[in-house]
Amino acid sequence: MMPLLVFIADALRLAYRSLSERKLRALLTIIGVAIGPIALVAMVSVVKGYSNYILGQLEALGQNLVVVFPGENYHLTKSDLRKLSSIPGVVAASPFYTATGFVRVGSKEVKVTIYATDLDLLFRAISGLKVVEGSVPGENQPLYALVGYYVSRDKKGHVVYRVGDPVIVRIVSVEKGKIVEKRVTVIVSGVLGRFGSSPILNFDYSILLPLSAGRKVLHMKEWTGILLLAERASLVPNITREIQEMYGDLVSVVAFQGIARVVASIAHAMESIAFTTSLAAFAVAVAGVSATMITSVVERFREIGVLKALGFTDMQVVFMILMEGLLISLIAGIIGVVLGAAAAYVLAQRGFVIKGVQVTMVIKAKPAITPSLVAETLLVTMLVGIAGSVIPAYRAAKIPPAVALRYE
Amino acid sequence: MPKPVVELVDVVKVYGSGDVKTYGLRGVTLTIYEGEFAAIMGPSGSGKTTLLNMMGLLDRPTSGKVVIAGIEASRLRSSQLARLRNRFIGFVFQQFNLIPRLTVQENIELPLVARGVPRRIRARKAREALIAAAGDPSWLPKKPSQLSGGQQQRVAIARAIVGEPRLLLADEPTGNLDRKSAAIVMKTFMSLNERGQTIVVVTHDPEVANCAHRIILIRDGRIIGEQEPDRSKCITRIL
Numbered sequence: 001m002m003p004l005l006v007f008i009a010d011a012l013r014l015a016y017r018s019l020s021e022r023k024l025r026a027l028l029t030i031i032g033v034a035i036g037p038i039a040l041v042a043m044v045s046v047v048k049g050y051s052n053y054i055l056g057q058l059e060a061l062g063q064n065l066v067v068v069f070p071g072e073n074y075h076l077t078k079s080d081l082r083k084l085s086s087i088p089g090v091v092a093a094s095p096f097y098t099a100t101g102f103v104r105v106g107s108k109e110v111k112v113t114i115y116a117t118d119l120d121l122l123f124r125a126i127s128g129l130k131v132v133e134g135s136v137p138g139e140n141q142p143l144y145a146l147v148g149y150y151v152s153r154d155k156k157g158h159v160v161y162r163v164g165d166p167v168i169v170r171i172v173s174v175e176k177g178k179i180v181e182k183r184v185t186v187i188v189s190g191v192l193g194r195f196g197s198s199p200i201l202n203f204d205y206s207i208l209l210p211l212s213a214g215r216k217v218l219h220m221k222e223w224t225g226i227l228l229l230a231e232r233a234s235l236v237p238n239i240t241r242e243i244q245e246m247y248g249d250l251v252s253v254v255a256f257q258g259i260a261r262v263v264a265s266i267a268h269a270m271e272s273i274a275f276t277t278s279l280a281a282f283a284v285a286v287a288g289v290s291a292t293m294i295t296s297v298v299e300r301f302r303e304i305g306v307l308k309a310l311g312f313t314d315m316q317v318v319f320m321i322l323m324e325g326l327l328i329s330l331i332a333g334i335i336g337v338v339l340g341a342a343a344a345y346v347l348a349q350r351g352f353v354i355k356g357v358q359v360t361m362v363i364k365a366k367p368a369i370t371p372s373l374v375a376e377t378l379l380v381t382m383l384v385g386i387a388g389s390v391i392p393a394y395r396a397a398k399i400p401p402a403v404a405l406r407y408e
Numbered sequence: 409m410p411k412p413v414v415e416l417v418d419v420v421k422v423y424g425s426g427d428v429k430t431y432g433l434r435g436v437t438l439t440i441y442e443g444e445f446a447a448i449m450g451p452s453g454s455g456k457t458t459l460l461n462m463m464g465l466l467d468r469p470t471s472g473k474v475v476i477a478g479i480e481a482s483r484l485r486s487s488q489l490a491r492l493r494n495r496f497i498g499f500v501f502q503q504f505n506l507i508p509r510l511t512v513q514e515n516i517e518l519p520l521v522a523r524g525v526p527r528r529i530r531a532r533k534a535r536e537a538l539i540a541a542a543g544d545p546s547w548l549p550k551k552p553s554q555l556s557g558g559q560q561q562r563v564a565i566a567r568a569i570v571g572e573p574r575l576l577l578a579d580e581p582t583g584n585l586d587r588k589s590a591a592i593v594m595k596t597f598m599s600l601n602e603r604g605q606t607i608v609v610v611t612h613d614p615e616v617a618n619c620a621h622r623i624i625l626i627r628d629g630r631i632i633g634e635q636e637p638d639r640s641k642c643i644t645r646i647l
């Protein structure tokens with residue numbers, strides 16, 4: 001055991017000596033091999049970063065929430081509400097109204113989304129939602145509102161609306177093909193804590209009203225939809241299926257959980273694409289290592305003969321050549337991971353544009369450079385080095401010492 | 409009776425196959441005994457290197473037997489031959505064959521690296537071997553290119569003896585050296601032999617062959633006889 005370990009250490013040292021003798025060639029090979037890990041780390045970590053971010057957001061939006069929207073020619077009524085809330089696993093249900101409006105915040109006019117619904121249900125469903133000042137208005141206070149963080153203050157943090165202040169909201173809607181504008185005044189009952197930007201629900205730019213405000217303040221006749229709260233997240237798929245069976249195409253059902261699953265599978269597909277793409281770079285790297293190592297073996301034809309004369313076995317010669325390839329790829333792997341991480345941060349800096357129905361937003365997420373990504377990348381890169389050295393090592397093993405020693 | 413170190417029995421070596429056959433050896437029977445200092449002398453192309461390769465297990469005979477330290481080598485696998493070379497044989501070549509990017513010390517240590525000997529022990533043995541080969545320990549950290557040809561050949565001798573082989577084989581060790589350096593190298597061989605080292609030197613230079621105890625004459629792949637050396641004609645007399 002000891003002599004073997006000693007030999008491994010020496011083989012590594014001799015491999016290093018041999019590489020540093022031809023620095024430029026080693027460097028060029030290392031650069032060639034490093035492209036694979038750079039691409040792999042950069043692409044996978046950026047995709048993972050975005051998908052982790054989006055999945056995190058979706059999780060904060062409530063894994064237990066199911067939203068039912070009416071189809072084009074369908075109106076949701078009290079009897080639908082009753083039917084939906086009697087589905088097994090549904091613990092609470094409430095209709096909701098949404099509208100789009102504009103509020104003056106400091107010197108700027110800010111676009112806001114207005115929701116009118118059972119606020120208790122909403123707070124139960126969405127754990128990230130918190131009231132930091134004031135209180136949640138009751139059902140009998142239709143004029144009282146919770147305002148989003150960036151409605152209560154401007155971007156610089158100057159508070160514009162406090163509890164008790166009136167807020168004038170310009171509500172814009174399309175009715176019979178014409179844009180209709182209404183002005184309503186609500187009173188701040190409470191201010192929401194920062195929710196963080198979310199591509200789907202943007203609570204920082206929202207106004208939440210009790211359900212009764214839908215008719216009385218927003219003057220809306222139709223429910224926008226119905227919110228259902230499932231007892232457990234695991235029941236959501238069943239509830240979704242039940243509704244689809246009941247209504248068919250008459251309504252559409254949205255569960256954030258379902259969206260999360262779609263996002264996760266898209267992210268997974270993108271990761272696989274990134275991985276496959278980098279494999280091309282890795283394949284080229286195998287050829288590169290092979291070319292370098294074959295040249296090195298041919299140049300050292302006589303030297304390898306001398307080593308064999310001194311008593312190095314064919315296996316020891318093979319091992320020394322493999323070590324050289326391994327060393328090339330290990331250095332390239334480390335450089336690749338570092339440069340790939342740097343490239344990932346540069347890519348992620350530019351952000352990722354999501355064009356939503358109401359808003360276009362740029363999300364910026366830190367690339368996910370996980371230990372397992374680093375380990376996998378190094379492992380694949382090292383395999384490249386070994387794979388590229390197999391043929392040269394075999395060639396070296398086959399060199400007959402007597403012939404090599406005659407060779408001038 | 410002295411013990412044989414290496415025995416060749418009717419060794420034939422044919423190079424190539426089919427129409428282009430070349431005879432390296434045409435049936436050589438030869439025994440080298442422990443403590444001997446033998447010179448193999450013959451003209452160019454007579455089969456000296458081929459004979460040395462047979463004794464050193466660097467190549468397999470086409471027919472015949474090679475027995476080294478009592479072991480019949482012809483049926484061994486190449487990894488076993490490598491191990492026998494490492495244990496029993498030291499080589500010195502005409503072109504020194506030192507590895508230029510390694511230091512003198514690392515070059516001398518190579519046979520022990522193959523054996524998996526730890527560094528500390530290797531460093532000590534390399535130093536001892538270099539001193540025994542009439543070298544200077546100050547060369548140890550140097551690169552071979554910083555030494556003269558004669559000095560490099562003494563490093564090569566140190567590398568050949570560091571593993572304490574039973575048989576030291578040298579193929580034209582003075583072929584690339586000036587007379588003075590050649591004389592120093594032969595003096596080194598003589599003093600190693602005085603301390604019990606078995607040595608076989610291939611040469612076509614009578615001044616070198618006359619330093620040995622026994623001169624074996626080879627021509628055209630056959631041993632044609634032996635000759636009594638005349639030590640007064642040994643090259644070391646110029647020192």
Ligand SMILES: Nc1ncnc2c1ncn2[C@@H]1O[C@H](COP(=O)(O)OP(=O)(O)OP(=O)(O)O)[C@@H](O)[C@H]1O
Nearest residue numbers: 423424430431432451452453454455456457458459
């Ligand atoms: N690998 C080989 N392939 C073909 N022929 C060979 C090979 N090695 C040696 N020979 C031939 O075998 C014969 C003996 O060669 P060898 O090298 O043993 O001679 P030598 O006495 O060492 O010569 P020199 O003094 O020139 O070194 C020569 O005719 C040579 O051409």
Ligand SMILES: [Mg+2]
Nearest residue numbers: 456457458579
């Ligand atoms: Mg020769």
